[in-house]
Amino acid sequence: MSLPTRAEILRFIESAPGAVGKREIARAFGLHGEAREGLKALLDELADAGALESGPGRKLHAGGGLPRVTVLQVVEAVGERIFAVPVKWEHATPPPRVRVVERGRRGALGLGDRVLARIEGTGGGYTAHPMKKLAASALTIVGTARREGAAWRLTPVDKRARHDFALSDYDGPEGELLLAEVRGSGARASAHVVERLGDPFAPRSLSLIAISAKGIPHVFSDEVLAEAEAASRAGLGPREDLRALPLITIDPADARDHDDAVWAEADGDGWRLIVAIADVSWFVRSGTALDREAYNRGNSVYFPDRVVPMLPEALSAGACSLVEGEDRAVLACEMAVSADGAVISARFGRAVIRIVANIAYEDAQAAIDGRATSPLTDGVLRPLWGAWGALAKARAAREPLELDLPEKQVLLDEAGNIAGIRVRERLDAHRLIEDMMIAANVAAAKALEAKKLPCLFRDHEAPSREKLVALKEYLATIGLKLALGQVVKPALFNRFLALTKDRDDATEIAEQVLRSQTQAYYAPDNRGHFGLSLASYAHFTSPIRRYADLLVHRGLVRAFGLGEGGLGDAEGARFAVSGDHVSLTERRAMEAERETLDRYVASHLAGAVGTSVRARITGVTNFGFFATVDGIGGDGLVPMGALGEERFDFDEAARTLTGQHSGTVYRVGQRLELALADANPVSGALRFAVPGVVPREPYARGGGRRRDGRGGRGDRGGLKRPGRRG
Structure with a gap:
């Protein structure tokens, strides 16, 4: 009697209506005697490979995929909090995030380390017990080639990097941007070229640096592209027909995709509001190559010159983008909103819509203000503004955190060169869309x-007591008192920000309040959203660019019986792992976007080296202070050596540097004129000098070591373009 294959056993377990064990499998395949012993060995092999897991009563179910012993790589190492992911993962589901329990010497494992570990299931996840630390895998970095005598060196683009590396196997031009592997350690470490990325000064190259340095997936496989193309041609399925309603999108003028549309009408004393979101769950099905790639990316990443989309263009800019005049599949949230902004009821359904207009924020605002004419003003825009007026009342009543910090926008010409940098204007049209999206997000979470x-x-948790105390102590150094009660609410910060909005250091105070807040994250446990003053909040409104929203969509499809593409049990059971993953990809994207903006600012300022700029001190340390250029941003360091021969005392609580003889004080928030000494577009770093102050050696030479312990690499002269001498 032959044993069933592994695939046959797994198919039987997955298709069984209830939990099954060895007895049920033997009965299904007619196994007796010695064959049952063979089955036991086969099931043990499947369990060892992670394909099967045991549940209550020794019942079996398809495993998450972790074998009992496997190789893990550390992805988070902060104190005793260590998490890792499997190095090898070939399942359709997201890889699990495993808690690592160190024994003996704590701190032995660091970010990127690989370890052979014994795996234990904990019911809601896995715990790893390290057995052996493995040799480090190659570190991949992005840098520029620099000639040093007869040898080549690689200068990392990351401005936090402390060392250059000897560069092997390179015969290209000086200044070229390279992707390289660092092999070896210590003084013997050397970089080996993996890919030549070209001229870092060429138009549209600055975002490529971040893509490479952060390891952001940006090339879709042929399989994923084919799946996306096929999905884009699929029919829309059975849906409610809302094409008669004049729904519109309101987005930035340069929006690359449109995933949310709105419509409202008066309904008695209140409003009927529809927020229609691209139905990505219809096109992207769980377990497909397309879905795995979307999960891997986690979100789209937006740069001044390009977007790295979560989904291929056939979907992100095609079938899923709510473009004017085309039939589009949506998941619609219809809400009844009272006169005071309370959402009385909400329902979700799949629908087909036809957008009547894709409108820019500025154009919608101009029409509603009477500065421009539009056929949509009375019938479409004014009802939307009326519904928003009600939602704004509810927002004011709950008093969310109101931090209105400026957002920078890089302007490029047709060739991709920088035309300017400006602060994005904040309009009521922005607030309207924001409040309507928040209302739909809350409705989705509650549903x-x-x-x-x-x-x-x-989730967005309240600030920790430690951060609040630090904020209070800082504010005390500038003569401000922050009264902390037992329960801290956003209204406390709002009142404080309102009282200080006319001060010269109002921007710095707002930034310090922001730094006191915790970082939002995704998780299956509801901790509320402190910043928005909401008890339940989820992301529902951007599934084209955020995988978290796609998971919420699948949950709603299942919850309301809306057809295919709903959330499966296994997918829902892994929400803790999925939440961790998309939180990490979100942070990766934010870092890449922020660092790219710094590079554009540095590139914009490169022609102004040697001139004076107005700047604001944003940070003070024991090795100097950091400042940002007024109006356009860009952070730069004034090293201690640039302050001359005088010694300065650092006051950590007051965040000041005070000259021992002159009494000169440099403090956070202070505005002053600085000389721009260097602007490095590749690293995004700026370096300033103090006019009239003679820097002390070795800073003046641009060599030696600085007070922060870092070498003088950042003090060398300007970068060279590939192929240029001098």
């Missing part, structure tokens, strides 16, 4: 809670 189905919440 899944009511149905008792898994929900990937957008």
